[in-house]
C-alpha cells in the first residue's frame with residue numbers, strides 16, 4: 001500500500017517537472033508568430049493586407065513591388081522609416097526579430 005502511494009507520488013513529480021521543463025523550453029526558444037505580430041501592429045491599417053489609409057498602397061505583391069518593396073529587408077526598412085500616414089516602428093516598439101517575422105508573414109501571405 002505504502003509502496004504504491006510512493007510510486008504514484010514519484011510519478012506525479014516526474015510528470016510535473018516534465019511539464020515545467022517543457023514550458024521553460026518553449027519560453028526560452030520563444031517562437032515569434034508573424035501572423036500574431038501583424039495583427040497586433042499592422043492590421044488596424046492593413047486589414048487582410050489592404051490599406052485603409054491609402055488604398056493605393058496595399059501589401060499585395062503588385063503594389064509593394066511597384067513601390068520597390070520586394071524583400072524582407074525592404075519591408076523592415078519600410079517599418080523603420082514609413083511613408084506618410086503610417087506609424088513609425090523603431091527598434092523599441094518592434095524588435096528586429098518581430099519585424100522580420102512580420103516581413104516574412106507578409107511575403108508569404110499577401111501575393
Ligand code: HEC
Nearest residue numbers: 041042045053054057058063064067078083084085086087
Ligand atoms: C496608422 C496606420 C498604419 C499602420 C499601423 C501600419 N501602416 Fe503600413 N502603411 C500605412 C500607410 C498610410 C501607408 C502608405 C504610406 C506611403 O504613402 O508611402 C503604408 C504603407 C505600407 C507599406 C508599403 C505598401 C506599398 O504598396 O507601397 C508596407 C509594406 C507597410 N505599410 C507595412 C506595414 C507593416 C508591416 C505594419 C506593421 C508593423 C504597418 N504597415 C502598419 C498605414 C499604416
